[in-house]
Amino acid sequence: MKFPKILVAFILATTSVLTAQKKEVSLEEIWSGTFRQERLQSLQSLNNGEEYVVLNRDRESGNTTIDVYSYKTGKKTRTLVNSADLEGIDSFQGFKFSENEGKVLLSTEVEPIYRRSSKEIFYVHDLSSKNLVKVSKDKIQEASFSPDASKVAYVFENNIYILDLKTQERSQITNDGEINSIINGITDWVYEEEFSFVKAFEWNPTGEKIAYLKFDESEVPEFSMDMFGKDLYPSQHVFKYPKAGEANSKVSLHIYDLDKETSSEIDLEDQIDVASKDSKPEVEYSDFYIPRIKWSAEPMTLSVQVLNRHQNDLDLLFLNAENNQTSLILNETDEAYVDITDNLTFLEDNSFIWTSEMDGYNHIYHYDEDGELLDQVTEGNWEVTNYYGYDEKSNRIFFQSTENGSVNRDVYSIKPNGNSKKRLTEKDGMNSADFSADFTYFINTFTNTNTPPVYTLRKAKDGEKVREILNNNTLLEKNKAYDFSPKELSTININGNDLNMWMIKPTDFDKTKKYPLLMFQYSGPGSQSVSNSYFSTNDYWYQLLADKGYIIVCVDGRGTGFKGADFKKVTYQELGKFEVEDQIAAAKKLGERNYIDKERIGIWGWSYGGFMSSNAILKGNETFSMAIAVAPVTSWRFYDTVYTERYMRTPQENPSGYDENSPLNHVEKLKGDYLLIHGGGDDNVHVQNTMRMVEELVQANKQFEWAIYPDRNHGIYGGNTRLHLYNKMTDFILEKL
Template identity: 65%
Template sequence: MNYLKLSFCVCLFVTSLISAQNKAITLEDIWKTGKFRTEGMDALHSMANGQQYSVLDFNRSTRSTSVDIYDYQTLEKVKTLVSSSDLAEMPYFTSYTFSNDEQKVILAGNEEAIYRHSVVGHYYVYDIASETLTLISEDGIQEPTFSPDGEKVAFVKDNNLYVKDLVSGETKMVTSDGEKNKIINGITDWVYEEEFAFVRAFDWNVDSDKIAFIKFDESEVPEFSMDVYGKTLYPQQQVFKYPKAGEANSKVSLHLYDLESEKLSDLKVDKKYKDFYIPRILWTNDADVLSAQFLNRHQNALDLWAIDTEKNTSALILAETDKAYVDVTDNLTFLEDNSFIWTSEKDGYNHIYHYDKKGKLINQVTKGNWEVTAYYGYNDDKDVIYYQSVENGSINRDVYAIKLNGRSKKRLTSEEGTNNASFSADFSYFINTFSNTSTPPVYTLNSSKSGDVIKNIKDNKALSQALKTYTFSKKEFSTISINGNELNMWMIKPADFDANKQYPLFMTQYSGPGSQEVANSWNSYNDYWYQYLAQKGMVVVCIDGRGTGFKGADFKKVTQNELGKYEVEDQIEAAKTLGALPYIDAEKIGIWGWSYGGFMSSNCLFQGNDTFKMAVAVAPVTSWRFYDSVYTERYMTTPQENASGYDENSPINHVDKLKGDFLLIHGSADDNVHVQNTMRLVEALIQADKQFEWAIYPDKNHGIYGGNTRLHLFKKMSDFVIEKLID
C-alpha cells in the first residue's frame, strides 16, 4: 500500500473539511442566492372550531397555491380547501380571507402594490360547498371585505365604496364623489396609510346592515410629484397628495350607509378641536353603536367616542392625554357586555386596562416597570387575557396569561429570546414562534393553559446545519453607560479576534422614536452583512440610545421636540467610549443608517467630526420640514411652532462641519422619504465646498430593491466602508 498517497489523501480530506466548515459569507450569499432564508408559516389562520388552522401553501412543482387545513393536535394536513390548480380562472392566488362562518373565501390575484400597505387587484369569492368561483369586479379593487353574515362584500374602486350582494349578484355604488387626489371614500390617504398603518377605512356592523366609513377630502393637501423614468422615451410623472409638516391635511369626516334604506348619513361628535385625525373606527357588539377615535393634530389628546347611529347621538367615553403624544393601536377590544380592553402608557409604561362601556375604569390589568409589547386577545370562557411583554428584559419577549382582574399571571414561554404567539380561535392552543440570536425561528404547538410544548412544527434545522459551514461571530449583548443611561448594545467581533490588536469600529443604528435594534432575535439580512464586515476585520456594534423603545415612556419621549439631538449625543458619546477600548482604533470609526438611521448617521458624521471618520446614509431625512405631517408633528409639533427644533438638528445646517468620508444614497421614486431630502443636502454640501460620494437608484422606492438592486447597493456600501476603515 502506498502510505505516502494515503497520508496525502487524508491531509487533503481534513483540509477540505476545515475549509468547508469555515466558508466566508459573500454578498451574493446574502442578497442573491437566498441561502439564509428561513422557513415560516404563511398566512396562518385559526379556524373557528379552535381545533384546526389554515395556511397558504405554495407548490413549487406545479407553481400553484392552496389553502390547506391542518389539525392542531396532530399537525397533520386534514384537507386542501382550495387549490389554484383546480381553478381555471385563477391559476395563482396570493392571499385568502374567510367569511365569519368559514363557508366562503376571498382569494386575491393580480395584486399590485400602491404604497407600503395598499394594493389593488382582482378578487374572487370561492364558495366552499358549491366549489364555485365568483369574480367580485372586472376592474381592479381594494380591500374587499365580507359582511359578518357572509352574504355581501364591500370594497372600494376608484375612491368610491361599493357593495356586492353575493346572493343576487347585484353590485351597488354607495358613494359617487370619489376622485383621484380629491375625495377618497373608505380607503385611507397616503399619510394615514403610512403613519396610522391601515388602509381599509370602513367597517361592517354585527348585523350586516350598516357600514361606517371615513371620507378623506384631500383637495387642499399640497401635491408631491416624482418622475418615473421607466424604459419609454419620455418619463412619466407620479403626482400624489403628501402633507408635509405644518401643511394642510385631509379633512376627514365620518359617514354611515344603511343597506336597508340605501341612505347615506353623516356621523358627528362634539369635538374640542377643529384640526383632527380619525385613526380608528370599530363597531361595538351593539349593532347600532360605533366607536371612533379622534386625535388632535398635536396627537397628545386621543378621544374614544361611542356613536349611537339610530338615535344620532354620541358620548365621549374615554379621553387619553399625554405631555408628548398618545400612541394609536389596534388593541381596543369590546367584550360581550361592551366593556372594553384598552392599552395605555399613562402610568409611564405600556399596560392593559379594563373599562366599563361608559368609560369608567374597572381595573389596571397589568402593572410594573416593564412594557406590554403585544395584546393577543381575551378568552371570555376562561376570563383570561393573553399578551406579550418585556418582563424578562427589554431585549427579550415572552408570552403571558393573566386574569381580567389582574390576578393569576402565568408565563407561558420559557426560552430566553423572542417569543410570539398565534392563538387558536378558542384560545386552547397557541403556535409559538421562538428565536434568539443563535437560534433561527422555531415553531411549536403549545398549550394555552400551561404553556407546555405539545409538538414541534418547524425548526429551520436545515438552515442551522448550513450555517455551521460558515465562519460566524457571536453577537454579544451588554449595556453601555452613556450620558447617565444604561443603553442596550450588541457587539460582533472578528472570528479570529485578538484583544492585543486594534480594529476599526463600525456602528449601525436606527434610533427612531420607540424603535428597537438591539433585540435577542434571529438574524435579519443586515445581520449577515455585519458578519461579512466582521470577517473583513472590523468590530460592528449597535446601540439603542435615548428615544428608542420598551424602556418606559420617559426614556422614549425624552426626544420630544428635539428629534436628532439626544440620539446624536448618545451615538457620538458611545463612539468615544468604545474608541477608548484598547482593541478599538479610535481613528477608524464609522457609522451608517437607513431612513431615520440615515438622518442620524449624517448628523453624527457632521457634528461628531472629531470622532467619526466616515458615514453612509441611505434614504435619509435631511430636514423634518420635508417629512409628512402625522409622523413629524407627533414628535416635533409644527415648524411654525418649533422652528429651532427643526433647523438646529437638520444635517443640512451642519454641512460646514464635514471632515470625514460621506456616502449618500437614495431611490428616485421614494414616496416616503422623498429624494428631495438628498438633493437639498447635496446642494448644501456643494455650496459648502465639501467633497462626498453619492448614488441615486432610478425608480426605486424607500426600500431600494428589485432585481439586482440590493446586491449592487450593498456592494457599493461594502466597498466604501472597507476602503475608508480598513484599506
C-alpha cells in the same frame, strides 16, 4: 519541549485543514437567499379552534390551495380550495373567509400601490355549492364580506360599492370619489403610512350599516416624482403628500344605512359638546385625525378614536348609529404624544380592554361600557408589547411583554382583575404567539442570538409543549462552515443610562490588536435594533465585514422603545439631538477600549438611521471618520405631518427643533468620508432630501460620494439592486474605514 517532526507536521496539516474549512460569506450568497430562514407559512385558525388553514403553492403546476391542518397532529386533513378546480383562475395570492367560513374571497392579479395598499381582482367562492363569482371586472380595493356573507363591499376609484351576491345587483353608495381630491372608504397616503391601515369602512355586526371615513384631500399639496422607466420620455407620479405644517386631508365620519340607501355625516363636534364628561367639558375638533373606527359588541354602537393634530389628546367616542348621538367614553392626554392602540377589544357586556402608557409604561386596562376603570390588568416597570386577546371560557387575557428584560419577550396570561399571571414561555429570547380561535393552543415562535426561529405548538392553559412544528437546524448546520462570530449582548452606560448594545467581533479576534469600528443604528422613536434574536440579513453582511477585520456595534440610545415612556419621549420636539449625542458618546467610550482604533470609527443607517448617521459625522466630526446615509431624512420639514408633528409639533411652532438638528444646517462641519444613497422613486422619504443635502454640500465645497437608484422606492430593491447597493457600501467601507 521538543516535538517529533512527524507530530509537528501533523499539527501544521491539521491547522491548515481547519483554516481552510472556514468559508467566507459573500454578498452574492446573502442576497441570493443562501441564509434564508425557514418560516411557518402564514396561517389562519378556523373557528373550531382545532384546525388552521394555510395557503400553499405548487411550484411545478403553479396551482394554489387552501389546505386544512390539525393543530394537534400537524397533519393535513383536507383541501378547501384548489385553483385547479376553479374556472378562469390559474392561481390566487390571498384569501379572506366569511364569518361563518362558508364562503371565501380570493384575490388575484394583485397590483401594489404603496406600502400596504393594492388593487386586485376578487372572486367569491362558495365552499358548499362550489359557485364562483367575480366581484368586479375591474381591479378593486379592500373587498369585504357582510356579516352574513350575502354581500361584498369594496372600493373602486375612491367610491364604495356593494355587490349583492344573490341578485348580482351592484349599488354605488358614494358618488363624489375623485383621484387626488375625495377618497371614500380607504385612507389617504399619510394615514396608510403612519396610522398603518388602508380599509376605512366597517360593516356593523348585523350588516345593516356601514361606517366609513371620507378624506377630502383637495387642499393637500401635491408631490410629484419623475419615473424614468425605459420609454423615451419619463412619466410623472403625482400624489397628495402633506408635509409637516401643511394642510391635511379633512376627514369625516359617515354611516350608510342599507335599508334606507342613504348616508349621513356625523358631526362629531356638535354631538360631543352635549355628551362631554365633566373632566373635559369643551371639545373642539377643528383639525383632527380619526385613526381608528370599530364596532362594539353592541351592534349599533360604533367606537371612534379621535386625535387632535398635536396627537397628545385622544378621545374614545361611542356613536349610536340609530340616532347618531355621540358620547365621550374615554379621554387620554400626554405632554408629548399619545400612541394609537390597536388593542381595543370589546367583551360581551361591552366593557372593553385598552392599552395605555398612562402610568409611564405600556399596560393593559379594563373599562366598563361607560368608560369607568374596572382594573389596571398589568403593572410594573416593563412594557406590554403585544395584546393577543381575551378568552371568555378561561377568563384570561393573553399578552406579550418585556418583563424578563427589554431585549427579551415572553408570552403570559392573566385574569382581567390582574390576578393569577402565568408565564407561558420558558426560554430567554424573543417569544411570540399565534393563538387558535378558541384559545386552546398557541404557536410559539422562539429565537435568541444563538437560535434561529423555532416553532412549537403549546397549550394556552399552561404553555405545555405539544410538539415541535418547524426549526432551522439545517441553517445552523450550514452556518457552521462559516464559523460566524456570536452577536454579543451587553449594555453600555452613556449619559446616565444603561443602553442596550450588541457587538460582533472578527472570528480571530485578538484583544491585543486594534480594529476599526462600524456602528449601525436606527434610533427612531419607539424603535428597537438591539434584541435577543438571531441573525437578520444585515447580520450576515456584518459577518462579512468582521471577516475583513472590522468590529460592528449597535447601540439603542435614548428615544428608542420598550424602556418606558420617559426614556422614549425624551426626544420630543428635538429629534436628532439626544439620539445623536448618545451615538457620539458611545463611539467615544468604545474608542477607549484597547482593541478599538478610535481614529477609525464609522457609522451607517437607513431612513431615520440615515438622518442619524448624517448628523453623527457632522456634529461628531472629531469622533466619526466615515458615514453612510441611505434614504435619509435631511430636514423634518420635508417629511409627512402625522409622523413628524407627533414628535416635533409643526415647523411654525418649533422652528429651532426642526432646523438645529437638520444635517442641512451643519454641512460645513464635514471632515470625514460621506456616502449618500437614495431611491429616485421613494414615495416615503422623498429624494428631495438627498438632493437638498447634495446642494448644501456642494455650496460648502465639501467632497462626498453619492448614488441614486432610478425609480426605486424606500426599500431600494428589485433585480440586482440590493446586491449592487451592498457592494457599493462594502467597497466604501473597505476603502475609507
